[in-house]
Amino acid sequence: MAAALVLGTVLLALVLFWTEWVPVEVTSLLVICVLAATGVLTPRQAFSGFSDDTVIFIFTLLAMTQGLAATGVVKAVGERLTVLGRFGPTPFLVALLVTVAAFSSFVSNTVTAAAFLPVAVSGAERVGMPKREVLMPMAYASMLGGTVLLFGTSTNLVMSAAMARSGLGRIGVTELAPLGLPIAVLGIALVVLVARPLLRRGERPAEPEAVPERAYLSEVAVPAGSPHVGQPLSEVAPTLGARPVAVVRDGEPRPAEPGAVLAPDDRVVVEGRREEIVGAAAAPGVALGTGAAAAPPEPAPGAPDAPVVVEASVPPGSRLAGKALAEADLAAQLGLDVLGIHRRPVVQRLTKLQLLAPGRRRGGSIGALPIAAGDLLLLRGSRERVRALADGGLLLVLSGVDAEPLRRRKALLAAAIFLAALGVGTAGRMPMAVAGLAGLLAMIFTGCVDARRALRVDWRVVLLVGSMLALGLAMEESGAGRLVGERLAAAGTLAGPHGVLLALVVLTIVLSAPMSNQAAALVMLPVAIAAAHRLGVDPRPFAIGVTLAGSCSFVTPLEPASMLVYGAGRYRFADFVRVGTPLTLAIVALLTLGVPLVWPFTR
16 A cells, blocks of 8 residues: 555656646755655654755755856856867867766766856857757766766765665765766767757748747736827737737737727737847837836946846746746845746747637736747846846846856865865765755855855755655655565566666656656666666665766756756757667666676676
8 A cells, every 4th residue: 555655656746847837946845744744754854855965965056156147257168178179160069069068077067057158158258169969968968978977966965875874885986987978978979969950950941921030928018098008909009010829908918900990098918039038118199018117217227327128038946937027026125127928839838829829818918928938038238237147147148247246265265175075985984964054064164156156056856866765755754665676567568678677777867757757766766676676786876877867868958957948049849859779778778888898787
């Protein structure tokens, strides 16, 4: 009964992770609540994951990377990479991917991708490469680099803790390197060889009447005293410049028919390029209607603090994610106008269908759209207010303004503290969690980063890891992992341990699409251990295979690093399938053949 209840909880978590009906962190807490309320785990067991040393170390590691970003360590490296552009696009791309992978072997791949995103955008512009040919490879390189060292991904760290709980012993700091390094080298080589031609093949041919690339959705309001009141939409559209999509009246959307006569307080949803949206927002007779009052008047262009227009990406973990544009109210929080929102192509098409759906009153306004990680916002405001975005950790500014002044004089100190903390913890001079906390405090006290920015980490990771550790314990305590493992081992008897390892690797990668990498690996660990016991082989190779497979989900853009570049690179879902499939197949083959060579099946 307990095993069935745990498997049902796993299924519920999978559905909620996939659909995102509720935020990921809420699903994580729901898992703990179900396990504790049903008696599968005691309250102490259910919450034990949050007191695990590994969870604390992950938090300190994420916080210390804020010091590396605040002192300009990453940006300085990126600026030097663009020098290689004089030798052509390929040397620049190779240098970028190798550097990103090297950083990602020490730092979380999501943090690395977020830090290098503006660097990759500006570097691509300098060397004359389309951003879509740089950003996806950069995201893949951050994921590949995470397989080299224990610190590379939170998946490695939580699996190390879970393996220790299961009696397999922790993963050594460099234990993954004999196979992780070949994975990174092979992956980067494949990305360099196949990504650019495959992405070019997937480009849409230009069509005269097609929606422009990187189209933003926006909304303008027609106030009661506007000269456009009583005019047909066909006469107002040229003034707006952008293409009308819908007219919202009394909260209900209507198709943007040319003959539709505008009434007071109507809202016109428009779509267009950056320049067209900026023009529509400034058109006479309308007001910005994206869900918040416009920012206070800004100085005229050319003034010392003249307004600028920038594009900013919503990173995973931003507190804006899940909020509606109107609820986020950036005008009140930061004095910024939200001119428009750009979403993944499929999501943008669904959004427009929702805007036109009859009877969907709540979905009729742009201000009601929930913000999601990977969305791009078109913002207008003073440079100082744009720089405040970085301090709050809300958005990643991709163009126009440096996020905030860098503490360059502290760069070497920050790098030294970071490496020292990892070195002391690795050498066993003090526990990893204590070494990480000491390094974080050292960065704060020495002025490398202020405390507010240092503590701006993705708390969803902490909640997710803690809850998934509890779920892994429940699968072990209830026998659910043993049950599934026996079935898997029985099915793979003919193929032997290699066949079971292949099945575990593929299942982990498949599960990494609807749920997080950490969650997928932790769910599969009890299954891997049970299958090994059934076959009479050492479970460590299976556990290592699951750990590495958890960082190799390249076929979909649902991995956080891929979500970061989705909107900025104007990708489609099919682009990730096209490029990620050969990369995934190669990694699966390497894992299946390579894991037993480094970690033999025989005890």
